[in-house]
Amino acid sequence: MSKSQNIFDNQEFFDGYKKIRSNRYSANNLEEKPALFSLAPDLAGKAVLDLGCGYGENCAEFKARGASTVLGVDISEKMLAVAIEEHPDIEFLRADMSDLSFIKGKYDVVFSSLAVHYVEDFSAFAKSVCDVINPGGYFIFSQEHPLTTAPITGASWFRDDDGNVLHYKLTDYARGGKRNTKWIVEGVEKHHRTFSEIVNSLCEAGFSIERMMEPVPTEETIAMDKSWEKDLHKPNFLLVKAKKQ
Amino acid sequence: MSKSQNIFDNQEFFDGYKKIRSNRYSANNLEEKPALFSLAPDLAGKAVLDLGCGYGENCAEFKARGASTVLGVDISEKMLAVAIEEHPDIEFLRADMSDLSFIKGKYDVVFSSLAVHYVEDFSAFAKSVCDVINPGGYFIFSQEHPLTTAPITGASWFRDDDGNVLHYKLTDYARGGKRNTKWIVEGVEKHHRTFSEIVNSLCEAGFSIERMMEPVPTEETIAMDKSWEKDLHKPNFLLVKAKKQ
Helix, strand or coil: CCCCCCHHHHHHHHHHHHHCCCCCCHHHHHHHHHHHHCCCCCCCEEEEEEEEECCCCHHHHHHHHHCCCEEEEEHHHHHHHHHHCCCCCCEHHHHHHHHCCCCCCEEEEEEEECCHHHCCCCHHHHHHHHHHHEEEEEEEEEEEEEHHHCCCCCEEEEEECCEEEEEECCCCCCEEEEEEEEEEEEEEEECCCCCCHHHHHHHHHHHEEEEEECCCCHHHHHHHHHHHHHCCCCEEEEEEEEEEE | CCCCCCCCCHHHHHHEEEEEECCCCCHHHHHHHHHHHHHHCCCCCEEEECCCCCCCCHHHHHHHHHHEEEEEECCCCHHHCCCCCHHHEEEEECCCCCCCCCCCEEEEEEECCHHHHHCHHHHHHHHHHCCCCCCCEEEEEEEECHHCCCCCCCCCCCCCCCCCCCEEEECCCCCEEEEEEEEEEEEEEEEEEEEHHHHHHHHHEEEEEEEEEEECHHHHHHHHHHHHHHHHHHCEEEEEEEEEE
């Protein structure tokens, strides 16, 4: 299987990312995280695997919710150094999540927050995730919204002369494949997939889709800062809850 | 349940629609129809219901594929008059498909080609479709792509001074609800739903998603007429194959 890019060990990217994530009012905190946890089943006594765990803060929450085992996996040494320091009671492993052959044993719930868009071959990945899940277990993940990953020249908005957003410039939605984008630094490799490619890969791997979410900001968030309103034109995230059949 | 608009009995709409459908190189013929039939299971001996059957040409194809029973349902008297004349061996019924309480008995496969975007309450509709399907049976439908139905002011492209498409003007994707659009005539009522609303409604109704398609023109079609290329930015159709659990 092709290897994923390890952009998080790029110092400039790492520093920039840290800054974004420390913002209380980030899209991660206001949109993605509440949606992800709303999809979580009861974790009491469950074995949980977190693919692309980053700083490990979700791992800590899974543990707090009663998970019996939590393993956090990430490709980045720098991210894991933070995770290990902040959550010394949790097990972390450095590995490329696009190949899960290193995983021994099975898990009840596999989470992945904003990492699967770095995986090149989603079809093979879905199969390998299904292989490490107990029957009846769940794969719950978030990713950049397919409308965000679509444009080959990068996501962008059309604005009037005063800077107001008029529409999202959608291109290349049906052209799946690698995207070389600028996010914090140049040359971040992501992979665009249509909704149907995502759904079909999961179904073929042995999952049934239980729920999808495309979270948007609350009215309170928009009232606080009108720039959030553009997410109603084009959401930032897609989340899927899939059950192993 | 709210009633659907009966725009097909508007004479101007009916005439305009007839002209579009008679074009061999329409998006229906080149993209939607091949995708719909590729999702069809073996129909030999199966009871088939076609919701929004229009001219009844799909009903005839289901019959040709060996279906034991075919019932075509449409809200439009004018459309059904054509259907009855062209396919005298098939049973047709005039009714609003948004309320299926008139259906007696169960079907093995329910098809619906380009009609569900006229149904206001998709969640209630999905439940009522599930009710008329035998266990293990299928609901296979096509609809206008959610990116087409999204913009409140109607689907449109951003072009350069020479008329070349630069991007699709995406707005309002996350704002589900009624759309009052111009298509052939003014005032055609459609209903926009996000991918997640469609998927969640089907799952809650008792279906499991088996496959989704967002067909695009073939390379041959694009070579024949370059204007088809814009469908790679934004597909025209979404198709879903859902199985009653």
